[in-house]
Amino acid sequence: MSLIEITVIVESKDLIILKLKGDIDASSSIRLDKELEAAVLGAYNRILIDCTHLDYISSAGLGVFMSYIHELEEKKITLILFGIAEKVFEIFSILGLSEIMNIVKDKQEALNLKYIGNN
Amino acid sequence: MSFSKSKILLKNIFLFISILTFTFINFQSYFHFLGNQTTIYAYFLLSITIFYYFKFxxxxxxxxxxxxxxxRTFITSVVCFLAFTFCVSxxxxxxxxxxxxxILGFIKTLLIVSICIFSSNGFFAFKKLLLYQKSKFIHFSWLIFEYSLIIGFIVSELTIFNYEKIYFFTMAFSAFMLFYLIFHQKWVAYLNFKSKIEALFFTFLISLVSILIAFYSWKLSIEPYVFGILYKPFIVITLLFVFSYSLVAFLVLVxxxxxxxxxxxxxxxxxSMHRLSDSLQKGKSEEQVYEVLLNSSISAVLADAGWIEIYPNEKEEKIVTRQQLYxxxxxxxxxxxxxSLKLNLKSKEVFWIKSLKNEIKSSYSVIAIxxxxxxxxxxxxxDLVWGRIILVRETRDGFDKELIDIVINFCNQACISIDNFKLIQEAVTLERFKEEMQIAKDVQKRLIKEDLGIFKGYSLSNYSVSADLVGGDFYDICKINETQSIVLIGxxxxxxxxxxxxxxxxxxxLHAMVVPGVSTALIAERANMALSASLEKASFVTLSVFIIDIxxxxxxxxxAGHCPGLLFRKCTNQVEVLNSKGMGLGIIRNNKFNQHIDTQNFNYEPGDILLLYTDGVIEIQNEKGEWFETNKLxxxxxxxxxxxxxxxKERLKKELEYFSGNKEPKDDLSFLILKFN
Incomplete structure (x- = not known):
């Protein structure tokens, strides 16, 4: 049984959105990793993660995001998290991930980031 | 043991008595020292002792x-018959x-003895055959038969009661029972072909002997000098039983x-099935089970050759045992x-080909097989095909549905065997793993000490528990010099x-870096560097380093990414959260790391308390799924x-236990409490 529900929405040729629902713990992080890997291999310029319904993320889940930081930078892919709950954001921020990841308030802001985020 | 011994003793007593009686009768016939009635009793005793001798x-x-x-019955019959014909001639x-x-008396006695031996031996031998795999009803019928025979015997032999009707009735009744009983010949099915041929021959001869004895006895009984003792209904019934049972047995055998x-x-x-389940119980090795399976299958379906192959993984296949095939x-x-036949041997189907030659004649002109x-x-x-048994036969259409079912049965049994075998192996391996884990736990206990020692300037307590046998939380306190100590948690x-x-x-x-003059940032930086090389891609470490100068x-x-410590100020009764910029170790694996951390300073006063913890503490959940959170701390x-x-420490442990109810902690959790003097 997986605690996480991931919905993949391909918005356009260069934009994919992963909607996360539930908890990401050690076991469900494997699914997140799979979906994220597929998205990265899919050559989208931007990967948006909808965290509106994400209730919890464990260190294993953080590890998944972390493990892609280097690859994303190399491939010039922008990964943006939006709609993150305060409690979950806290977890990102304690670890320092919020400093190096793009975390914005909502989807609109995430879409706007296109012009400024891509370096 | 004592039971069978007493039986043997009884048997020998009967033998002794019968020999004694035999001698007595011979002397009596010559000397007549006792009356005629005595002779009759003596004959009665003789026949009954012979009867019981054979019973035992x-x-x-x-x-x-x-x-x-x-x-044995056959040999005894032949000997009796020879003695009988000798006497008659x-x-x-x-x-x-x-x-x-x-001499006449002696011959007469011998005649009676031979008939008694023949009939009683045949009677009890066939009784044994008849009652093999008896039902309750058959046993009961037999008892009635035997008792009615005995009653008839006593009545006729001793002439105590002159109730001819009772005597006639019991004899007629036992004869009637006899015809019901003689058709119980279950033992025949358990003989193999050779024994059946032998038994056929013997039963035929036994029935022949019995009819001859009966015939001559009947002829003799009308001779005036042999009184009618041979023509006793009891003897007739037993002879009839021996004759009819051996005759029916003969027919059944045919x-x-x-x-x-x-x-x-x-x-x-x-x-074969037994052998298979035996190898299951005796815990034979996998190879032995394969061998037993193949051999049993080959002999059960009369195959000429065969082999077993197993598929350790998707691509590999391995022939584990073969018979009569290179x-x-x-x-x-x-x-x-x-x-040429396009059989997918890794599918779950049972394949069954009547003639290989016919199927492939087009593509193979010469068939070496x-x-x-x-x-x-x-x-x-x-639900996974992990192997296959293949059997071949030289005759065409050699396997029918029945035979195939047998092989399928064997395979199921063997699969259970091998399953069991693997389970045992797995259990053994698991046990070894458990031991290894225990060792790992002991090692970890030495790293995460329960007793951290005593330090000048503050008192401390600590607690750590792992969700699994071993965990990833760590803390330690080391002295740098007389005034400074370093506190690590991560x-x-x-x-x-x-x-x-x-x-x-x-x-x-971290321990390698505990040297005088070191700074907290340097420790974090160096640790990041060391870990960048060894940590796997998705792993990271959080760390807080404190240097205390008393x-x-x-x-x-x-x-460095760790949960911020909490400082209780005694003078204000307020708790400060020691937050600062901080990146976990192993996230940025290059020299940009030091841009993401900084060092902060503060002074403490006596009575101030520093509480350090790992995320397991604040993420502990209650039954509603709520977290403990920093606020509660x-x-x-x-x-x-x-x-x-x-x-x-005890209080906090209780709080955490109380909060989580009976739920096991999902994550490792640890905390350190320092109270300054």
Missing amino acids: EISNLKKTAFSELIW LLKSLPESKHKIF FNLPTSSVFEQKFEEIV FGQVEEIKQITSN RYESFLSVPLIRA DVSGKGTSAAFNMAVTMGA ITKNISFTR IEFLNTYATLDVIKM
């Missing part, structure tokens, strides 16, 4: 030794002499002969079946063994700051 003699034999039983041509009466090979075949199957032949048959019928049954475990992402390994690496790296009462700290500090550190 035969009951001592093994229950299923049918061939032996029939053989003597009777007819006895020369006149003064000892004639004595009609059973053609089907005896089928019975033997079925027996072979049962024996490796090359196996390969050849495999090639034919997979290439001589086998025609082909049968292949998959070995399935946990957490390796994930839990269990891999976390524990990374934790040990981290501890090693002279200046100053603390400097660096937070702050509340806790405000409430219990006056307690000493040991009591605070």
